[in-house]
Amino acid sequence: MSSTITKLNAPLTQAFDFQPSSELQFTPTFNTLTQRLADFDTLTSALEYAADGVTGYNFYDARGNLRSVLPYSELRDNARTLAQRLYSFDLPRGSRVAIIADTSAEFVELFFACRYAGLVPFAMPIPVNLGSHAIYVQQLKGMLESSQASIALANIDYVNFLQEAVEGVESIRWVGTPGKLGELPPVYLELQFNHPDEIAYLQFTSGSTRTPRGVVITERALMCNLQGIVRNGLEIRPGDRSASWLPFYHDMGLVGLVLAPMVTQLSVDYLATRDFAIRPLQWLRLISRNRCTVAFSQPFGLKLCTLRARETDLKELDLSCWRAAGIGAEMIRPETLRNFAEKFASAGFDESAFLPCYGLAESTLAVTFSRIGTGCKSIQVDSKTLIDKKMAARLQANGRKQNEFVNCGRPLPGHTVKIVDEDGEQLSEMMVGSVLVHGDSLMTGYYNNPEETSRALKSGNWLDTGDIGFLLGGDLFITGRRTDVIIVNGRNIRAQDIEELAEQQPEVRSREASAFGVDNSEDGTTTIVLVIECRLTSVTERQSLTIRLQQLVYMAFGVNCVVELVPPHTLPRTSSGKLSRFAAKQGYIQRTNLTGQLFFVESGDR
């Protein structure tokens, strides 16, 4: 075994033969400190503790070579130095700082610099789609305006987009690269302690250009969620090590794989999301080579690995070290996990490592975790009872049509999940309804957006997740995601954002576009459908609109979509005149004869 590890380690040193930095060493797994499990007041106090050890963050390139190392000690020093530069702007405490979040040491340094300086950082996405330049700039602008950001930062690769985006945004005082920030004169103020009730960061959950939603998370909510994750969810212990490709601008990437390791003083090995998407096995090689124990993915990431792995790849992998394979962020299909486990069993992957969980950015990250070490448990329920009675009944006889749902486990301590019907009445076990969450990890609201906040946070501070599911023996099973979110290839896309793009076209009036996802039950893929009420009669004009819409959706979200033009008054509306996506989808399915796709699991719009 040890010889395999040595062999797999070899490329690391070879790759640096030509560079002066050939001594670059990744941070060790075992620390010199006594491990503390997130029992801190604030992020900066957690970092002050971690900085006394030897662990930290490691960044790898597309070929799996170590490119930069950031021990927590260095992170603390660099973040404090940058905080002194941020002081030179003399901003009020709690001012927002926008950072385009590439998977890099620079991003993490800036993030913590903001906290040291009493400022509120938030991560903005990097552009990922062909031809997306203009729309990407609009998306950035939307977040800058919604957050009323004072400072915007991006590294050299992305700063041009940012320069374009800040144009006309009045709150912006300064925009530039971390390098430029470093050149500013430092102001030597004594660093103040942060209070647990202060905002730790904002998390944007939508690619909307007009109505972005920035989730507000306090230090207290964050630390509460982190404690639940590392103690109850993952049972973190000395010797753990993480590997991640998840983007730093998503809650699972940032909270789960940047902050959770830091508050437990663990080392992490990072691969950029783009590099994972192109060569997914690099992630598994990192896990194998560095003996990582904790690594999370969306089901889609596992699917990519399964698709790409060849026999020769399997021989060089040893995944027996991987004890917590967290799965979340989208509906989990049991067969995705089974296929992965089957494929990688010969590489030592143990399927009891699967750790399904459920959560959302509005509850910091995690809500429920299944029991660690027990693998993916699922239940088969009778499809007919599910449709007719909205009830999950265990399958009694073989041969009946069935649905299989994954057990996402129990709420973290201090959190409660309840299932309610359309009138908000609590439902009993096995009954399917809306999933509501209560607990200390909940957001304070969406930044500067009372309307969306009151829609999500119901009376008694219950968060309406918008997801649909049922409880059984205290365990949560998710049966469907909200109709206002479409998940394609692992990416969450808000239906509203697609409709908004359509409505920006001169031919499309407001409230005359409806977007939804249609699932293919055979291969598990999802197609986005955009139905437009259209008055155009000329074939060329209709064609031009269709092509333009497809192109816009692709540029904004990187996915193809089906555009259907229908006569005015075709789209079903609610009594208040609002479009019903659920009804629009059923209408589409009937028109296109996909009747097998009529799904019971969907709810109305939130």
Next chain:
Amino acid sequence: MSESNYDEIMKLLCDRLSGLSNSSIQITPETNIISQLSIDSIKLLNLIMEIEDTFDVSIPINALTDVQTVRELADLVYKIKSAS
């Protein structure tokens, strides 16, 4: 880099794109990858991997935001290859 390298890049792109696309249209340098070919993100990533491996280049993600046609993609690969 010479003209023949550029032609080689263009040829590979056209060949691969016609293999990846569901439609039967003839791929030319002016073909719009987004609106005329239905290439999903996974196929696109496969194509980028193949380009990177074939021409031994690394295509930065920020550069793809200004690519819409086959010619623009070929120009980008050529520019990166020439600079390396």
